Amino acid sequence: MQQVTMADVAARAGVSRALVSIVMRGVPGASPENRERVLRAAAELDYHPDQRARLLGSGRSRTLGVVHGLHEPFHGDLLEALYSAVAGTPWRLALEPRGRTRAEAAAVRALLDQRVEALLLLGPTAPAADLAQLAARVPVVVLARSLRAGRADEVGVVRTDDEAAARTAVEHLVALGHRRIVHVHGGRAPGAAERRAGYRRAVTAAGLTPELKDGPDHEVVDALLAALPDAVLAFNDEAAAGLLHTLRARGVAVPGDVSVVGFDDSSVAALPTVSLTTVGQDADRLARLAVEQAEGRVEGATGVQREVVVPPRLVVRGSTRAR
Amino acid sequence: MQQVTMADVAARAGVSRALVSIVMRGVPGASPENRERVLRAAAELDYHPDQRARLLGSGRSRTLGVVHGLHEPFHGDLLEALYSAVAGTPWRLALEPRGRTRAEAAAVRALLDQRVEALLLLGPTAPAADLAQLAARVPVVVLARSLRAGRADEVGVVRTDDEAAARTAVEHLVALGHRRIVHVHGGRAPGAAERRAGYRRAVTAAGLTPELKDGPDHEVVDALLAALPDAVLAFNDEAAAGLLHTLRARGVAVPGDVSVVGFDDSSVAALPTVSLTTVGQDADRLARLAVEQAEGRVEGATGVQREVVVPPRLVVRGSTRAR
DNA sequence: TTGAAAGCGTTACCAC
């Protein structure tokens, strides 16, 4: 397969290469007839401009580098949303995954070597200090991870409001008439502290008493079975699904005897045998804001917010029922 | 952030740009002292060669384009394996996802515009005819999908032996002493026919009688409950997990009363509450063979096999037990 | 509206 170049198209259309460039980029500066001839020649030769040469020549890459985890289902949703967020903009996305055999640093390096203009990091694992250092070289926007203020103020953050998420879940349960709502929390996992805070606040606001549980699965289940609450708010969907199955296996009806709510709206939540009510993240909105944020930082816009917080989305399925 | 170029390094090291190129590529042709000086200058300036320029200049991209699905967990495993397969080779990987908002064709187009030297398609959705047409322009290797012989003979295929997978599962159950082994099959899903065939063959070979079930979940479960078999071989892990939960909810002990085996070794299988014995694909081997195959096709090697079939891997967990 | 020419940051060939 021989490389078809601009010169071939120019020759075939009987014009200069520069004109071909003008037409292919869709910028003004060519007569309708010539435009037509160039386009036809290009189609006949099945010509497609070489992306690398194009970007090299133009001096900028118009590329947003994205680092994502290979085994995190939510990153799939985010990527999907990111692709629709950049559709129609001049930006393209370059993906570099991180995983067991591929370090985050290697992914970032690869992106930098491609001269991406900004970095979008999905749930990055690097310490805040490293992110700050990186942000000194290239605009960085972090998604799906919160960064304490003062730790890395140069990096942009777009994230879901975990506290509001817990609050939303509790309010849903309260509206269903539940009174004793237990939270099986996530310990020191990212977001867990915010979720606990939101849970406490909402429960207290409803005039109820917070009840937090944690520990090995079977201990938690035993504790729950000893005194069955009205509802359980798990830390995430996996934990919720586990709980749900274990409770059912022990003869407790869900949602008949107890309602269960998860977090994240991950794929397990949607499984027909699970059908979990959960509080999910708004991937579309996160993605759109992240792209805007990256764009703003690239253009050197002033007053780009450091942190953008997006409200969560309650997804009601079959694991919650009115008392 | 100003772009650091080869010229900056050359100036700092007091040598020509060509020599910098030689050193950076690690090819022979520079004295140890000069090599050392160039490397030091590069480190001091934090210089990293521009990939785009490098690839443009060298005339080839040394890049394998990978199209993967955003919501298919197994593709994550494959990607992970692909990255370790290319580590240490001169090849790099360029990822382009397909999903709800991004068509496979767009992903392929993007890769072609980057001038990748071969395409690795993970579970492609395009019809065989399209793949054949594509293969006429660039070497194509398909993973995780089988292609009937005679349909697209230019396309390389690397896949797991589904028939052997079913056979392996049955043999495991037979070895555990199970006699009545039911297969809840996958209808017309990809691979289902092969799995059925493998199941039939293995069961018959063991002197047992094949028993196939299909249809809506609850009907299948009712049928199973009416006359509980020794073991159930589901079409995939999701189906197996569903079955497992439903059976337990109906008071049937798994693996106490009945053993359950899934397919794919997906993440649900590994969940502690599921702990499913399953037959998985050997991602590492698939990836390594796919890279080799792509490499061979790019180099125009003769006698590249059209189809490479990889044996499956049995993963024994907690859902099967000796009778 | 068009075309010539100078880059973009590399690689690779070829004398010295």
Next chain:
DNA sequence: GTGGTAACGCTTTCAA
């Protein structure tokens, strides 16, 4: 062992 110098395929500026 070293350093010019022409590509690579495109964009972009500047005259015509």
